[in-house]
Every structure is written in C-alpha cells, then in structure tokens.
Amino acid sequence: MTEFARPAPVPMRDELSPFIHLFRRYLRQRGLPVTQQREVVADVIFNSSEHLSVEDIEARLRTRGERIGKATIYRTMEILVRSGLVEEHDFGEGFKRYEHLFGHQPVHQHLICTHCSKVTEFQRPEIERLQDEVALQHGFLPTRHRLEIYGLCGDCQAQGVTHDYKGLTCPALDVA
Amino acid sequence: MTEFARPAPVPMRDELSPFIHLFRRYLRQRGLPVTQQREVVADVIFNSSEHLSVEDIEARLRTRGERIGKATIYRTMEILVRSGLVEEHDFGEGFKRYEHLFGHQPVHQHLICTHCSKVTEFQRPEIERLQDEVALQHGFLPTRHRLEIYGLCGDCQAQGVTHDYKGLTCPALDVA
C-alpha cells in the first residue's frame, strides 16, 4: 500500500512555488546547474511553513513520488542556506531543521514545544537592541543571535501533558 | 613523552572540589554507588569555569593520569545534569558542552566567538520577563530559554580576524 500510481509523480515546473525563480536565479548567477532535484527539494521547503528536518523533507519527497538521495538533499540545503533563502536551525535535537525566509519577519525567535516539537515564531525587536548593547559591553562584534523558549505548547497542555523532568530535578542545596 | 611517573595519579579525596559533597549526597539519596570514576569526572567539571566538551573532559582526565572510558564520562554527565549541578549546552558545534552551576548567576546567557569558540557569560534579567510575556501571549508554558549571541570576541578582532561568510550571503532580492 505504499506504492501505487500517483497522478503526477514528476511535478510540472509551473506548479512549483513562485519563489523557485529566486533559487534558479541564484544558481544561474553562480554558474551552477539548475537540476530537477534541486528544484524539487527547494520547492518542498518553500511550500512548507514548518521547520523541516532532512528526514521530513525526504518524507515529503516520497509522498510526491520523488526518489532523491539523502546526500543530494543535504547538498541542496547547503546551497539554499548559502543563498540566504533558507535558514538552518539547531534546536538541540541532534539534527538540523530548515525554514525558508519568505513571509517571515526578517529576524524572529522561536518557541519550541519539548513534547510535540512544534515550533512557533515570535518577534521582539528589543532583542536586537539588547544584542548590540551586550556585545558593546563585552567588546564583542555580533553577527547573529538566537533566542529560544522551550516549554509546553497550548495543545499539549490541553491534552494533559506535564513537564518532562527537565528542570524539575532537586539540586542538593546544602553541603552534606 | 606522554607517559611518565606522575606525582599523584589517583587524586586524594581531600583534594577534590568541596562541591563533590553535593554530588555524593545526590548519589546516596538515589542509592547510586559513589564510584571513583564519578567523583573524578565531576571534579573535572567542578574545577573548571569553562564550558567543557566530553573531549575536553577526557583530555583533563588524561592530564591527571586518569584513564576513564568515554562511555563512563557520558553516563556521568547524564547523572550530573539530572542532579541539577551541571548544565548541558548545545552551541550548534555538533557536540555538547557542560558547565557547573556554582558561582554563576542562576540564569545567564552566552556570547560565543565563532572563531575561537570562547564563551563569555552575561546576564540580562529582562530576558526572564520577556520569556514569560511571550509565553503568555502564545499560551505556552515555559520551562527554560536560551539566548546566545554569536560573533567575534575582542581577542579575535584584535588579531585581525574577520567574519566568516555567515550572514554575508547576498539573497536574491527580486523575482527574476
């Protein structure tokens, strides 16, 4: 039941995200071949508003009937990140996640549910100021920052999920 | 020249960090054996004000003349984190770093040099407020947050180091 005829195993160029043009343009500017694999991988990212792992991307490609090697996905992500069209995240899960930068605030932060891994974005412009202030105080030349808040999302709370043990340990408070 | 007689290959109990008592106490409370390996590994962390990787810890153990398996270090770090005496960090380097929590502000943030990996700590209490505010707005139940600022430390700037390409890409700005 995993393999059966799909309407359009190879998606038509016209059905790809309009943002694909930006990626094609970037590739041409660098003299890099615009391959079908690169287009489809980029399209998966461009069509998702989530923070996808390489495994997620693979799964969506499979759903589309595409069979693209994992190495190609990794190599394409590298180019996409370098192009500035996609951002790489490491939420401490042991693997990376990717997010396109269209329709987002140019700088934003993340709320990460430690139970269901859902990621919600928010923006607090004062972080930018704070970064510059702190950097100045320490003679630091800042390039980027990351603010992440971990906890339980509303859905998980509604389902009665309680906190993991994280932070709930009882540190020994006085010397024995 | 790596192997020669060391004064005290096995450190005496009395020379261990006074904080070791806290760890012993934690272990006893749980009915876990207080082993020499656990004590020495904990002592390495307790005696360093840096953010150590498992490899760093191994190196320091070697310097002390201790020969402790990597698996034991990993297993001990797990207990130390659970005890609340040590905090685990993931600065996106592909491995974890550990820091003890004595003599630190209970909550603090990090400045990370992308060139020499030096970590500087700072504290901005307003982050706490911000976390709670943002969480409230999104129906989130926060447990912890992380604010990290990446860039070049003063030393590296003084040595004439310039930024990596990170953030210096030129995203295609208009549709082709």
Next chain:
DNA sequence: GTAATTGCAAAGGATTTGCAACAGT
C-alpha cells in the same frame, strides 16, 4: 562534449548500548 551533479555505499564524528569483568554497599 565538458564540467558538475547525482546516488549509492562507505566513511566520519558524537553518542549510545550490550555484555562480561569488577567495584560499591
């Protein structure tokens, strides 16, 4: 046609796990 990409499988690095020998209580 030529140069770069693809896909596979092997390599790599960090971390984990299985298991027999061993240490702590």
Next chain:
DNA sequence: ACTGTTGCAAATCCTTTGCAATTAC
C-alpha cells in the same frame, strides 16, 4: 553476596565524502 558500574567494542544516528554513471549547459 547482590546490584549497579565500568570499559571495551559494536551499534546507532546524523551528516559528509568518494566515485562511476548521468545530466545540464
């Protein structure tokens, strides 16, 4: 004595890399 730990090696997970076949230009 009994239970849990240690250390080694093998296994696992994510990611990178080498190389012959293939594709873009």
